[in-house]
Amino acid sequence: MSGDKFVHPVNVTWADCDPARIAYTARLPYFALDAINAWWEAHLDGDGWFQMEIDRNVGTPFVNMSMDFRSPVTPRHKLLCETYPTRLGDKSITFAVKGRQNGVLCFEGRFTCVFIIADQFKSQSAPAEFRAVIEPRLRAE
Amino acid sequence: MSGDKFVHPVNVTWADCDPARIAYTARLPYFALDAINAWWEAHLDGDGWFQMEIDRNVGTPFVNMSMDFRSPVTPRHKLLCETYPTRLGDKSITFAVKGRQNGVLCFEGRFTCVFIIADQFKSQSAPAEFRAVIEPRLRAE
């Protein structure tokens, strides 16, 4: 459903840029993770990782990230991070994040997290209320 | 040659940790990139990316990064980032970074960069003085 297409906007600034006048490479995983956190906030009643951990006792630590950098990110345009789940396992979830500026794909990444009981740092199955918001939004990468 | 094993130490602190009391995931690519920059400094007469860009007009932007997160990184121990080139193409280089704390592998990653003429942002072959320091240090991943 196109109305479900989630895009997280980032205002890239001077603070993000390196002497080559583009966003420093290590900022790009930050932006992608911000987008994933925002995806949770948008679909889980405003709760991002902070509230998930503290109020719901659910953690989702990352086990893998893989990113391709296609084109430099600059402060000239908003960075629009399209974000969606691509796979939901019993105990894990994979997100795709595609960052675009002015219609150009700047980076794309795949990020896999596992569900844990936060205060025990112990693996768990994805809680039902999480599955309920994830499953209808799964898309092929 | 074991004397060539390059390890970049990181003092992980409070500043790097999130509310789960471990280093925030997006800090780990930062640490890995710091280790790669330090590898250049150690093998290129003290020159890291800053001096490469400004004094040598050579840039090495990243085209891909892939990281597996094996175990949480904490301030309890130094983070030792073993760093070495695994592949040198005509115009690209791939590094492996393995981050360990107290003998435990915390993360491992693979990072590919391309060589460019910095002030033109244009692809170039790896300069000879770069090849000279890279080739003898290439190792299988």
Place this chain on the structure above:
Amino acid sequence: MSGDKFVHPVNVTWADCDPARIAYTARLPYFALDAINAWWEAHLDGDGWFQMEIDRNVGTPFVNMSMDFRSPVTPRHKLLCETYPTRLGDKSITFAVKGRQNGVLCFEGRFTCVFIIADQFKSQSAPAEFRAVIEPRLRAE
């Protein structure tokens, strides 16, 4: 004029917090500087520090910052950074930034910058088009 009250909102997240579960102190100057950059963007045709430096050849390096931290910043509420110039000298400008969450003052700071010709890193008087947007917005601290 109340319509001129400029407030920069920050979405504080897990990524900003330390193990005490509040935003890490050194993130607060970042937020304040983001707010000042956003003030420029809002009043200078969308241009922040990046465009000022590259398109207008005007830099505004900081010479002083002073911040009082009144109450912890958390991800529970938007951080609203009220930002305004308090003093315009011939070659310098001072900003006040007051960060509030849920009606509570979390921090307040004073930041002084000087105007420079960017590519010469040389002091200059505030350019006329800058004075024009600053002067009507000056307020007592």
Place this chain on the structure above:
Amino acid sequence: MSGDKFVHPVNVTWADCDPARIAYTARLPYFALDAINAWWEAHLDGDGWFQMEIDRNVGTPFVNMSMDFRSPVTPRHKLLCETYPTRLGDKSITFAVKGRQNGVLCFEGRFTCVFIIADQFKSQSAPAEFRAVIEPRLRAE
């Protein structure tokens, strides 16, 4: 006693620099706080803020910071942060941090923290084992 002069070295790199090719202003409070954390590590049996909070239940949140920026910080030289306590109150401590590169003073700052019982976020007097390491190292600013 000159042997007690504590200097925290920072390897400033590409990652810290902005498009003006100097360390971004908001990185400088980070460096200063890293230096203060390192001061604690050096004088408190290796314990920085992380161990103080978790192992000792002592927090030292900042209530004020004030910094003067004298000269740009670049990757050309190590940044040497001389750090020492200047005032110890019953419940507070003030540190001075002076950052120098190649003999030039780049910034100087004053930072005041209060002692709290960490898990209660409640003010407390400086614990005796803290006073013991602070008092002999107090110097006029």
